[in-house]
Amino acid sequence: MLVVDREQVLAYRILAHGLHRTGTDPAAPAVFDLGVQDIGQRDSAAVALAARTREPVPAASLVDDPRFTLAWSYRGAPHYHRAAEFPGLVPALLPLTESDARARMTWRDQEVAEAGMPAAEALLTAARALREVVREPMPKGAASTAVTGMVPTGLSRWCRGCQAMHIFEQVMRLAAPLAGIRLVAGAAPATLAPLAGRPPVPAEPDTAGVTRIAAAYLRLHGPATATEVAGFLGTTKRTVTEGGWPEDLVEVRVDGHPAYLPAGQVPELENPPEPGLVRLLPPWDPLLQARDRLVLVPDKAWHKEIWKVIGNPGALLAGGEIAGTWRTRSAGRRLDVTVNPLWMLTRDVRAEVEAEADRVAAVRGFAVARVSWEE
Structure with a gap:
């Protein structure tokens, strides 16, 4: 069994994340295998790319680059994804089980009872309503108001700031990609728009897709555990181990603790380049x-x-x-x-x-x- 310390793990991750800055193509870094979270006002995705590409891409250019799609994805947070790959990711964002849906939506028995339906059904109900509403670019507030009027009242809450009823924020965010909806990059206020070649609302969970996400996490953030993958997805450890855990993994001891890495990444973990950057x-x-x-x-x-x-x-x-x-x-x-x-x-x-x-x-x-x- 391979035994490593945290310094060796960090050296491996710096390599896996492309931080040695060897390439020029902004879509090439492996971090896009998962996606790059964006905080629009601070141009965080563009700054993250500048740390990884020899020729930095201005934030204004990233916004207009057709190779990328900005969308609410993991945990409802906005991420840039490769546009060609994002439609294939969407089914993997559909919860695998009812407990998975509850975890991602942070719902308990009370929310389920008030909704009058299981959490998984509530999420799909919201996705279908969003798909009906967002047929062209429209501000998030307008979309939220329209959807709130279409879904059962148990999927909404009173907003003191707006003095109005709104669909649960997290439900709307998790439902949007399932509805084939992206975010308009650079738009303020937040604006929703249909994806090009809009895929249908997924009918069945994509277990293989969840496995691909877990494998990408382990390549970038490994050696890691199922609990850590679940934390990234916003779900439970059981969801990952029973529904999406990759097979071709090697156990590694990190400062005495068991963790896992895809077998193909072991040589890079054993001998990563010096991270003197x-x-x-x-x-x-x-x-x-x-x-x-x-x-x-x-x-x-x-x-x-x-x-x-x-x-x-x-x-x-x-x-x-x-x-x-x-x-x-x-x-x-x-x-x-x-x-x-x-x-x-x-x-x-x-x-x-x-x-x-x-x-x-x-x-x-x-x-x-x-x-x-x-x-």
């Missing part, structure tokens, strides 16, 4: 999506700073470790970048951070970056 990773960067956060950052005191409920900072990657956080503020045509290192950084690393900040500024449409340090 510096990157500014955006909030919710693919590397930060791993659920074993103690492997990423062994000092648990930093977890609440890196993974906040709202308003995550970016993460500084240096020398194979998460070495700090960073935030930005616009000042005219200048992007101010404030870095908070976890430990003292060398002069060379600081110079590389400043070069990476210039890259982030260019991607986001700023003329120049200015870096300041929190000591």
Whole structure:
């Protein structure tokens, strides 16, 4: 059995995530095998690509690139996916079982009773209604209002801010891809639109598709466990182990704990290249999506700073470790970048951070970056 420590795992993941920045095609990085989460106001997907491609792609160009589809996918969060592959992903987003549906929707007995139907049926009911409503681009608010009027009242809640009834937010987000609906990239407010060549609402769960997602997670974030894959999907461990666990896996011991990796990735885990690089990773960067956060950052005191409920900072990657956080503020045509290192950084690393900040500024449409340090 292969035995490794967390430093070796991080070196492998840095390689698997394309952070050595060897390619030029923005659609090529393996992170798109899962998708790249996007926070539109902060151009996070474009910044994540800038950390992985030699020629950074401006955020404005990414928005218009037909090779990508932006959609609510895993956990209802917006992700960029390869456009050619996204229709094949949609059936895999349909829960496999009733317990799976409850977990993804965060429903308990109370919500099921109020809906008057099982959670899985409620999700499909919402998807069919969304498909009827969204026949052309329309603002999210207008779509929500129209769908709320079509679905049973038990699928809605009173919104104090709007002083109106709205369909459950998470139900709408999870139903949208099943309805063949994408997000219009770059649009504000959030705007929904039909997918090109709109596929039908899936009739049956796609167990093989869930297995492909689990395998992609293990390639990118492995060695990992079924519990961690389930956390990424927003479901239960049982859903993954009984309905979507890949077969061609190797058990690996990571600092004494069992985890799994696709057999074909073992040579890269055994001998990953030296991760002596510096990157500014955006909030919710693919590397930060791993659920074993103690492997990423062994000092648990930093977890609440890196993974906040709202308003995550970016993460500084240096020398194979998460070495700090960073935030930005616009000042005219200048992007101010404030870095908070976890430990003292060398002069060379600081110079590389400043070069990476210039890259982030260019991607986001700023003329120049200015870096300041929190000591």
